[in-house]
Amino acid sequence: MTGVRPVDLQLVGCSKHFAQPDGSVLDVLSDVELTVQGGETVAVLGRSGSGKSTLLNILGLLTDPSEGTYLVDGRPSHELDEEERCRLRGERFGFVFQDYVLMERRTALENVAAPLLHASDAAYRDRISTAHDMLARVGLADRARSYPWQLSGGQQQRVAVARALVRGPSVVLADEPTGSLDIDTGAEVLDVLLGLAGEQGCSLVLVTHDERLSTLADRRLVVEQGCVRPLAGGRAEAALP
Amino acid sequence: MTGRLVREAVVELRRNLVRTLLTASGVTVAVMAFTLVAGVGEIARNSITADLEGVGGRAGTVALTLDTGAPLGELGAARAADVMQERLGRYGSSAGSRAVLATTETVRRDVAPLPSKDPDELPCGSSTSSVDLSADPDQSVFAVASPCTLPVYAVDPELLDVMGAPMVAGRWLRPDDARSTAVPVVVSKALATQLRDLAHPTLESLLGSVIRDEELVQQPLVVVGVVGDNAVTGALGEPGAGFVPFEARTRFTPTRDRGTVTAMAVMAPGGAERIADQAAGDARALLTQAGFSRPAVSGERIDEAGALGGALRALNLVLLGIALVTMGLGAIGVLNVSLMTVRQRVREFGLRRAVGARPRDLAVLVLCESVQVTLIGGLVGVGLALLVGVVLTLVGVDGVRDLGLVGIVRPAALGLLVAVATGVAGGLVPALRSVRVSVLDALRR
Numbered sequence: 001m002t003g004v005r006p007v008d009l010q011l012v013g014c015s016k017h018f019a020q021p022d023g024s025v026l027d028v029l030s031d032v033e034l035t036v037q038g039g040e041t042v043a044v045l046g047r048s049g050s051g052k053s054t055l056l057n058i059l060g061l062l063t064d065p066s067e068g069t070y071l072v073d074g075r076p077s078h079e080l081d082e083e084e085r086c087r088l089r090g091e092r093f094g095f096v097f098q099d100y101v102l103m104e105r106r107t108a109l110e111n112v113a114a115p116l117l118h119a120s121d122a123a124y125r126d127r128i129s130t131a132h133d134m135l136a137r138v139g140l141a142d143r144a145r146s147y148p149w150q151l152s153g154g155q156q157q158r159v160a161v162a163r164a165l166v167r168g169p170s171v172v173l174a175d176e177p178t179g180s181l182d183i184d185t186g187a188e189v190l191d192v193l194l195g196l197a198g199e200q201g202c203s204l205v206l207v208t209h210d211e212r213l214s215t216l217a218d219r220r221l222v223v224e225q226g227c228v229r230p231l232a233g234g235r236a237e238a239a240l241p
Numbered sequence: 242m243t244g245r246l247v248r249e250a251v252v253e254l255r256r257n258l259v260r261t262l263l264t265a266s267g268v269t270v271a272v273m274a275f276t277l278v279a280g281v282g283e284i285a286r287n288s289i290t291a292d293l294e295g296v297g298g299r300a301g302t303v304a305l306t307l308d309t310g311a312p313l314g315e316l317g318a319a320r321a322a323d324v325m326q327e328r329l330g331r332y333g334s335s336a337g338s339r340a341v342l343a344t345t346e347t348v349r350r351d352v353a354p355l356p357s358k359d360p361d362e363l364p365c366g367s368s369t370s371s372v373d374l375s376a377d378p379d380q381s382v383f384a385v386a387s388p389c390t391l392p393v394y395a396v397d398p399e400l401l402d403v404m405g406a407p408m409v410a411g412r413w414l415r416p417d418d419a420r421s422t423a424v425p426v427v428v429s430k431a432l433a434t435q436l437r438d439l440a441h442p443t444l445e446s447l448l449g450s451v452i453r454d455e456e457l458v459q460q461p462l463v464v465v466g467v468v469g470d471n472a473v474t475g476a477l478g479e480p481g482a483g484f485v486p487f488e489a490r491t492r493f494t495p496t497r498d499r500g501t502v503t504a505m506a507v508m509a510p511g512g513a514e515r516i517a518d519q520a521a522g523d524a525r526a527l528l529t530q531a532g533f534s535r536p537a538v539s540g541e542r543i544d545e546a547g548a549l550g551g552a553l554r555a556l557n558l559v560l561l562g563i564a565l566v567t568m569g570l571g572a573i574g575v576l577n578v579s580l581m582t583v584r585q586r587v588r589e590f591g592l593r594r595a596v597g598a599r600p601r602d603l604a605v606l607v608l609c610e611s612v613q614v615t616l617i618g619g620l621v622g623v624g625l626a627l628l629v630g631v632v633l634t635l636v637g638v639d640g641v642r643d644l645g646l647v648g649i650v651r652p653a654a655l656g657l658l659v660a661v662a663t664g665v666a667g668g669l670v671p672a673l674r675s676v677r678v679s680v681l682d683a684l685r686r
Contacts, residue, residue, distance in 0.1 A: 062595065062680050083599060090597020101684060103589050105256040115596035117245055124248065163596070 006038020007073055007092050007170035007203065009059055014068030015226075016054050028054045030226035031068070038170065041194065041204040043217035045231060050223040052207040053175050059205060060093050060173045061085045090118055094164030094202070096174035096193065100156040102148040102163075108155075109135060109144040112162045134162040138192050154185035161193050171203040178213065190216065243605060250609035257582075261614055264578045268618025268663065269625065271571030272656045275564040276626035279652035282560040393426065393462070393483045400484070401468070409433075411448045411466030418465075419488030426452065426462035427484045433467045452483070568659050571615075575667030579611050583671040590675050591683020604672040611668025612661055619660025623653045 016029040028051040036042055036059070046052045057063045058070055061077060070077040072088065080088070094115075102111045113131035116122060122130070135144050138158040140151075148156055157177060164172050177193060178186025190206075190213055197204040206217055214220050220231040254261045401413045409430050418425045428436065433444050436452075444467045452462040462485065583590070590603050630649040 057681060060595070062684075086594070086597055086599045089595060095595050097684065101588065101592050103592065105253070110252070114593065117249060118593060118596060118598040118602055124245070167597075 005092075005170055006201070008038060008071075009036040009171065009203075010034070010071040011055075011058070011065070012069045012071065014058065014065035014070055016051070016058065016063075017066045027226050029058075029065070029223075029228075032065075032226075032228045034221070034228055036171065036203055036205060039201050039203055040219060041197065041206065041217040043214035043220045044205065044207045044223060044228075045209070045211065045214050045220060046223035048209075051226055052223050055223060055228065056173050056175050056205060056207050059171075060095060061089055086118075090115060091167065092170040094167070094169035094172040096157070096160050096164045096172065096177045098176040098179040100148070100153075100160045100180075102156055102159060104148055107145050107147055108140060108151065108159045111148070111159055112166050115163060115167050131162075131166055134166040135159070137196060138162045152185075153181050154189055157181060157189045158192055161189065161196065165196050165200060165202075168200055169202055171205065172197055174204065174206045176207050176209065178208065178210065186210070186213070246602060246606045247609050247613075250606055250613055253606075253610055254613055260578065260582075261617075264575060264614045265618035265621070267574040268571045268615045268660055269622040271567045271574075271663075272619045272622025272660045273625045273629075274567045275659060276623055276649065276652045276656035277629060278560050278564045278567070279655060280626065280630065280649035282557040283649065283652055285556065393485055395487045395489065396484045397487045407469040409467040409469050410444045411464070413466055413468065414484060414486050416486075419486040421463075421489075423451070423461055423463040424485050424489050425465040427466040427468050428464055429482045429484075430467055430470050432483060433464075436464075568663055571618075571660075572663040572667045575611055575615055575663060576670060578614075579607065579668050579671035580674065582610075583607060583674050587678055587683045588686045590678045591680045591686075594678065594680045595684065600676040603675040603678070607672040607675045608665065608668045611671070612664035615660045615664030615667065616657075619657045619663075622660065623656050626653060626656065 011032045011034040014029060014032045014034075015027065018026045018028060020026050032055065034055075044052050044055060054063070058065055058077075061072070061080070064070070064077055072080075072092075077085075102108075103114065106114070109128065109131055112135050113127050116127040116130060132141065132144060135141055138161055140155060140158055140162070143151060143155060148159070151159065157180070161177070164174070172193070174193060178190055181189060193206075194204065194216060204217070206214070208214055214231075215233050220233050221228050222231045396414070398414045398416050398418075401408075410433075411427070414425060414427055428447070430444070433447055436447060436450075447464050447467065450464045452464065462483065468484070590598075593603060594600070627649060
């Protein structure tokens with residue numbers, strides 16, 4: 001499944017504040033300038049609470065910046081109504097969460113097929129067939145009928161990866177996809193994720209604590225004190241003459 | 242999209258089979274109770290209506306009476322009757338009859354037996370004997386018990402259907418009676434009682450008797466039947482009345498025409514109350530146009546079924562109230578389970594929103610699940626109620642046996658409808674809750 005429509009994501013002077021219960025305001029992100037090109041892999045590093053996930057949520061249209069503009073293919077996010085956001089999330093974005101977020105009462109196959117239900121006109125058989133193919137690509141064809149509680153953590157995350165990629169998104173937003181896994185399993189999952197994202201030609205924004213894993217990305221960024229800075233050590237940089 | 246969501250809802254319900262069955266069973270009991278309770282009301286209503294129709298009570302009867310206060314003469318009476326019948330015919334009446342009060346006053350009259358009791362073989366009046374009423378009553382077997390009035394109505398044979406009054410003896414008028422040489426007359430029970438004498442001690446013995454009044458009636462009247470009294474005969478005039486064929490009215494020469502000419506009665510199921518005044522007003526206008534000066538037309542609603550229906554409606558309201566309370570409890574059960582389900586599935590809803598589900602998709606999904614549960618419960622409940630109906634029919638419970646399952650079909654359909662409505666009502670709040678789920682908050686749970 002290659003040839004996805006690339007998407008350009010651009011944050012222009014974006015800030016994000018949260019009101020605290022005591023009335024104070026917490027600045028999570030400040031004046032962020034960031035561009036994600038179609039097809040590139042970006043690793044976002046930073047300490048817990050630094051704003052990495054908030055950055056990812058803004059990119060995934062799950063929340064809006066408090067200030068500044070977020071452009072999706074040149075369109076400001078604040079101009080998108082909920083219907084349009086849903087459509088874009090379904091068609092252009094894939095999400096991988098740290099704790100998998102699988103539907104417990106649904107089989108692995110049904111979990112993978114979920115995005116197709118809400119964002120595709122395909123018939124039931126076609127949806128199931130597509131989901132089964134994707135499950136096979138993450139190496140879980142034989143566990144299609146298994147429920148999440150019957151799968152290991154690594155397998156569950158691979159199901160989540162399959163779910164994120166099943167519609168051929170333009171960009172996958174992965175929030176610490178290996179955070180709940182041991183090192184080896186995490187590496188395996190990341191291999192699958194990077195491999196499939198590369199095959200499909202989609203962008204990947206990867207939030208991680210793991211310096212080692214971040215070196216697999218084309219570009220590395222770090223979030224510190226609300227600011228996003230480039231970090232040396234990405235693959236793209238290494239490829240430079 | 243909706244079709245896919247319906248299927249998704251089915252999957253969700255199957256994956257939570259125990260919860261689904263428990264919720265549906267609550268709805269089943271509620272719908273079954275609703276159907277049976279509403280069915281009892283329906284059966285009671287049908288049963289009472291059937292009973293009423295059996296004894297002559299109708300869904301509604303409108304009687305129009307024209308009183309000009311002056312003699313109209315034969316042609317005037319007939320014309321007024323035609324106008325009023327034409328008017329009443331516009332109200333969708335299922336039966337109608339003309340009744341013309343041809344003569345209203347009679348004093349002591351002769352009553353004479355005929356050789357033959359067969360009305361079809363009635364000879365003309367000349368074969369009957371007249372009795373001098375001044376003769377000694379002790380020596381005369383024909384003397385009437387007391388002076389009596391003889392209001393005679395010329396009526397259509399269909400009037401009996403309208404009146405619904407039972408025949409006490411003999412028969413009612415037939416269409417071919419107008420051609421009989423001797424004019425057949427059916428007397429009311431009240432008049433027959435007055436006419437009885439020593440020679441005619443029973444009502445049956447009056448059959449074949451001749452009522453002769455050379456002043457009032459050109460030809461003798463031959464009694465062919467005795468009809469019971471009821472509200473309609475009373476409304477037409479005095480209870481002590483005689484009825485002769487309408488087409489034979491020209492063979493009367495009433496000496497005294499009081500001017501109370503025409504009474505019309507039609508059966509108007511369900512609409513009697515509404516059309517009584519309207520019909521009277523319309524008839525009044527038409528009669529004025531037809532040249533009658535200041536016609537006094539009164540419309541009267543005679544509605545035995547309606548009178549009982551009031552009490553029945555109250556009973557039905559009580560039963561409906563009980564049924565609705567039952568369904569309300571079912572709805573609360575569904576609401577409770579649906580709310581709990583939404584709360585448990587907040588994370589799932591957040592995920593669905595993240596992968597492209599629109600808020601309304603989630604609302605439809607929740608509503609589908611709710612309606613499907615109540616539909617399943619409703620179908621089973623209605624099925625059980627029908628089963629109970631079949632058993633009662635087979636056992637032969639009064640009312641149910643006679644009416645079969647007809648009485649319960651409508652409540653069953655209503656029960657199913659209410660079940661679906663319950664599903665919508667019970668699922669609406671949870672559906673709205675699902676719409677308000679914040680994606681980020683849901684995913685953090």
